[in-house]
Amino acid sequence: MKLPYYPGCTLKKNAKNFEISAMAAAKHLGIELIELPRWNCCGAVSSLTSDDVMHHVAAIRNLVRVQQMNDDGILENEYRLIVLCSMCFNVLKRSNMLVTSNASMLNTINSFMDTEPDYEGTVEVKHFLEILRDEIGFERLKNAVRNPLKGLKISPYYGCTLLRPKEIGIDDAESPSIMENLIEALGGDVADNPYKSLCCGSYHTVGNAEVVAQRTYKIIEGARRNGADVIITSCPLCAFNLDNRQALTEKLYPGFKRMPILYFTQLMALAFGYEKEAGFDGNFINPIPLLEEKGLIGMKVQK
């Protein structure tokens, strides 16, 4: 199955291991993610005002690329755009929803992008997790595991943009289960966290890192008190805040112990037997000692 894929800026810089591990995991499941040609930054956050059209142009231009891939024969009638980054997913989906329910807005954007083909409203923005749940299914996913994550207590962290607002979210806004189901399919143990969808402080990491570190503490301690060894996420900004900001958290909270933060795709790659592609050397808090202790890496995987 060939699916068009939107990476977004951070997957090409700080979160390269998110992209590489996702590619390996997808391939193992028979999915080829094809990067959009000439994609551009989506804007990272949506404009929330009723009168702003301009800030949706960047998102919509990316959706035009999906149409072009179909027109050029790179894709065959495939209009589902796969996104890994939760924030990009939220932004692209919101802009798509706005223009597909507002003909005059779509018309304005199409007129503005006068060197591009018109966007026809045909694209469906999907998070990669939705494809795993709805297209592959957790049973098939379980059967694809070669190296079950036995004994690893994994805590899902959803953050905001995968779940909210409701019309954009991929799961129940208050009681999600998609990451829990994924963890179980990979053979890991779920460690719940009452703060799994508490905002990490987001962009306040620029200029107000302390506010972020306070939330980092709360979120990580919430997971730890439920027995977690590691937290998984699908947002590169949450990952930066939960992972890199532990250096500051440590200073603010004496006695705080570091916990590795991983992209969910890194654990998929590991469970599918692609240790190298999992990119564990790319995380700020080194997860390798933990994974070695659990006997999950450095072992020969049975093929």
Added chain:
Amino acid sequence: MSNVIHIEEEENELLAKVEEISGETVTLCEQCGICTTSCPMAEEMDFTPAGIMHAVKLGDKNVLDSKAIWICASCFTCTVRCPRGIDLAKVTEALRQIHLRKNKDHVNLEEVKEEEQEENLPPIALVSALRKFTG
């Protein structure tokens, strides 16, 4: 003894402006406080989320000078929980926009530049902060 409060709608410029920019009906708010109890940033705020709604309804322009409107990070927790169906994230966005549309940035770009180099900030952090804090 009778206390009569005169509320003249046409005088509430703030409410009119916020409702226009946000597209939300702020007057639907009944001050139940679910937004405040749900807000992960409430402890950092000088106006609570319910307090912001109250101030806008009353036309209290002090809310425009609050720290609260900038600390709201649009996490949408209040939005999904509001029993009146108000998208409060759009209300705080409107309050920020009242400043930003006058070209008053809420960030020092020189400081951000230094921080970016020192801390290897991801593009997603920089782009979102600049989108929220500059006009």
